[in-house]
Amino acid sequence: MFKRENVKLSTVDKALCKNIRTAGTKDKTRRKQALLKKKERQEEFGCQPTTSAEQSRKIAVEKDRHVRQIAAQKRKKALELLVQAKKAKK
Structure with a gap:
């Protein structure tokens, strides 16, 4: 995730990188679950406009x-x- 090409900077903390990755993964799964719940609610109640x-x-x-x-x-x-008028003329 992090690559340092500048040798003047210190090494990257591996635990920090791992924590950032897990936080990203958790956020991604949380968003997917929220999206699934939203779709289920829309299917249950039907699609209704949400904005004006x-x-x-x-x-x-x-x-x-x-x-x-x-x-x-x-x-x-x-x-x-018109059809009735034509019939009346005949």
Whole structure:
């Protein structure tokens, strides 16, 4: 982990290096476990937006979808009226 090429500096304490490595390993495993717990909670409760930005994006998508549905309904009604008008002319 530590290599000293400058001979003027003293030797590296091996116990210190070992402690740093074990602390890094413990931190890495702790982070992995926390990530796994978070994923399990998300699977259990479903994915929910955690930030206001995600919530606003979700709301914007829902509004857009709703507007498209209303527009599709209006187009369908207009088409039906045209079909009925054609049938009435015949």
